[in-house]
Amino acid sequence: MSSAATLWRQLRFERRLFWRNPSAAFFNFILPLLLLFLVASVFASDPEELDVLIPGIAGMAVMATTFSALAFNLTFLREQGILKRMRGTPLPVPAYFGGLLGSAVANALVQVVLIVVIGNVVYGVDWPRDPLSLAVFTALGVVCFGALGIAFANAIPNFDAAAAYVNLVFLPVIFISGVFYSADSLPAFLEGVAQALPLKHVIEGLSGAIVTGAGVADNLGAVLVIAAWAVAGTYLAIRYFRWE
Amino acid sequence: MTEAAIQVRDLRKSYGRVEAVKGLSFNVGRGEIFGLLGPNGAGKTTTVEILEGYRQRSAGEVTVLGHDPASRDRRLQERVGIVLQSCGFYPRVSVGEAVQHFASLYPAPRDAEETIALVGLEEQRKARTAELSGGQRRRLDLALALVGDPELVFLDEPTTGFDPAARRAAWGVVRRLGELGKTVLLTTHYLDEAQALADRVAIVKDGMIVAEGPPGELAPGQPTYRVAYDSNGRRVQHETDDPTDLLHRLTSDALARGERLEGLAVTRPTLEEVYLELTEEDER
Numbered sequence: 001m002s003s004a005a006t007l008w009r010q011l012r013f014e015r016r017l018f019w020r021n022p023s024a025a026f027f028n029f030i031l032p033l034l035l036l037f038l039v040a041s042v043f044a045s046d047p048e049e050l051d052v053l054i055p056g057i058a059g060m061a062v063m064a065t066t067f068s069a070l071a072f073n074l075t076f077l078r079e080q081g082i083l084k085r086m087r088g089t090p091l092p093v094p095a096y097f098g099g100l101l102g103s104a105v106a107n108a109l110v111q112v113v114l115i116v117v118i119g120n121v122v123y124g125v126d127w128p129r130d131p132l133s134l135a136v137f138t139a140l141g142v143v144c145f146g147a148l149g150i151a152f153a154n155a156i157p158n159f160d161a162a163a164a165y166v167n168l169v170f171l172p173v174i175f176i177s178g179v180f181y182s183a184d185s186l187p188a189f190l191e192g193v194a195q196a197l198p199l200k201h202v203i204e205g206l207s208g209a210i211v212t213g214a215g216v217a218d219n220l221g222a223v224l225v226i227a228a229w230a231v232a233g234t235y236l237a238i239r240y241f242r243w244e
Numbered sequence: 245m246t247e248a249a250i251q252v253r254d255l256r257k258s259y260g261r262v263e264a265v266k267g268l269s270f271n272v273g274r275g276e277i278f279g280l281l282g283p284n285g286a287g288k289t290t291t292v293e294i295l296e297g298y299r300q301r302s303a304g305e306v307t308v309l310g311h312d313p314a315s316r317d318r319r320l321q322e323r324v325g326i327v328l329q330s331c332g333f334y335p336r337v338s339v340g341e342a343v344q345h346f347a348s349l350y351p352a353p354r355d356a357e358e359t360i361a362l363v364g365l366e367e368q369r370k371a372r373t374a375e376l377s378g379g380q381r382r383r384l385d386l387a388l389a390l391v392g393d394p395e396l397v398f399l400d401e402p403t404t405g406f407d408p409a410a411r412r413a414a415w416g417v418v419r420r421l422g423e424l425g426k427t428v429l430l431t432t433h434y435l436d437e438a439q440a441l442a443d444r445v446a447i448v449k450d451g452m453i454v455a456e457g458p459p460g461e462l463a464p465g466q467p468t469y470r471v472a473y474d475s476n477g478r479r480v481q482h483e484t485d486d487p488t489d490l491l492h493r494l495t496s497d498a499l500a501r502g503e504r505l506e507g508l509a510v511t512r513p514t515l516e517e518v519y520l521e522l523t524e525e526d527e528r
């Protein structure tokens with residue numbers, strides 16, 4: 001069996017599992033959309049706010065579907081002994097993680113597309129000005145937050161604590177990274193923290209792609225920060241990985 | 245291909261300063277059902293998980309089907325089936341789907357339906373794994389370990405927590421593995437299980453093998469028989485190598501006194517007594 005076929009089968013298996021877990025599906029799909037509708041309904045008349053909100057929610061969705069979902073998932077799989085069981089089979093490790101990551105990536109892509117479409121159809125935000133840049137920053141965000149999610153799972157002691165750990169990171173980060181409003185009004189210290197973290201840069205890239213038309217070349221600083229976190233995340237994910 | 249399926253030479257494993265396995269050596273022949281028998285904490289799981297490739301040994305030599313399991317060679321995993329001591333599964337998958345998915349991970353799997361039947365889960369084929377009882381879950385573990393049609397099967401405490409009926413059923417499956425020519429390495433702290441299933445048993449205590457051989461030959465040489473009866477409300481016990489002579493004397497005396505030897509019994513020390521004796525804490 002070729003590795004591509006193995007990976008594809010594993011990915012389909014993960015997708016089937018995903019749809020069978022309603023609470024995870026809710027967390028992944030409904031929550032970002034719900035936030036979009038709620039916040040947008042407050043600012044519905046202000047196009048400038050919507051121009052901030054659409055890329056902001058898209059960036060948040062990328063983080064939720066990859067970082068949060070994988071940190072959660074892996075903690076569960078580890079605690080249940082499922083990781084250990086899969087490790088005892090001939091399934092290659094890359095295929096197994098390819099399936100897990102691929103499933104998270106699929107969720108992220110669907111989300112970004114949904115948010116962009118809803119932004120246009122419901123709120124009259126223009127179609128993305130730079131689709132290539134949209135694809136690049138979505139891909140960068142997915143890789144970066146996917147790696148960080150796996151790395152973060154290494155630090156979560158058990159599944160009961162997973163929600164607390166994940167939200168302890170997720171909520172402050174979306175708050176300071178300009179998901180719901182322009183982050184320019186933050187105190188300098190928080191602004192500095194947000195600049196050092198990847199989400200703000202993913203949102204900047206998405207904002208360029210969707211709203212201002214700034215392409216990848218105009219956002220090389222953002223690319224660099226995201227790539228650096230991706231490398232660090234990958235290293236930490238592998239270095240401290242716990243099968244059981 | 246005539247070499248043993250498993251060879252273990254002076255295996256050692258330390259966790260920090262605790263030495264859990266202190267120099268184990270044994271071989272398991274092809275097609276043999278080998279039992280590692282010992283109380284909790286003896287080092288059985290440590291040993292088995294080193295052989296499965298989950299843990300790194302501290303010292304010693306280990307060969308499984310000609311491979312060093314520490315290398316985690318995929319070609320070895322394809323030939324080995326593993327039932328871990330405790331291990332969950334995706335809760336929202338049905339038994340049928342689980343077995344089918346695992347079958348797809350192996351190059352030459354058994355038929356999934358037939359494997360489900362082998363472990364007796366036909367009725368639960370459509371049930372989600374989260375709905376299974378403890379015994380049924382263990383049988384699923386067994387099915388998942390067998391569906392790749394492995395040559396060698398590791399079973400770490402396969403029936404712990406089973407009710408007697410479930411245990412009998414599981415024993416049936418293990419015997420069937422033997423009939424199919426599989427090599428089985430089984431750990432248990434149930435003596436009757438080792439006795440019922442294993443061709444050969446090694447009794448492990450504190451990370452060391454204290455006795456090894458076919459279960460029937462593990463009984464101690466002396467004394468071979470025990471004769472017991474009730475007299476004046478007390479249990480009287482004699483140990484002897486020649487029960488014929490002893491019984492003759494006891495019954496003649498009893499007849500002469502006009503006494504009945506209530507509860508007269510002649511027994512051989514069971515493996516259980518050997519096991520308890522061998523694994524007893526040295527309190528003296």
Ligand SMILES: Nc1ncnc2c1ncn2[C@@H]1O[C@H](COP(=O)(O)OP(=O)(O)O)[C@@H](O)[C@H]1O
Binds near residue numbers: 262286
């Ligand atoms: N991962 C571990 N870390 C530290 N100590 C361990 C670990 N696993 C087992 N031990 C210790 O090693 C000894 C043997 O354990 P184990 O191999 O599980 O025995 P058994 O399976 O025979 O019950 C025990 O004292 C146990 O506490």
Ligand SMILES: [Mg+2]
Binds near residue numbers: 290400401
């Ligand atoms: Mg054990």
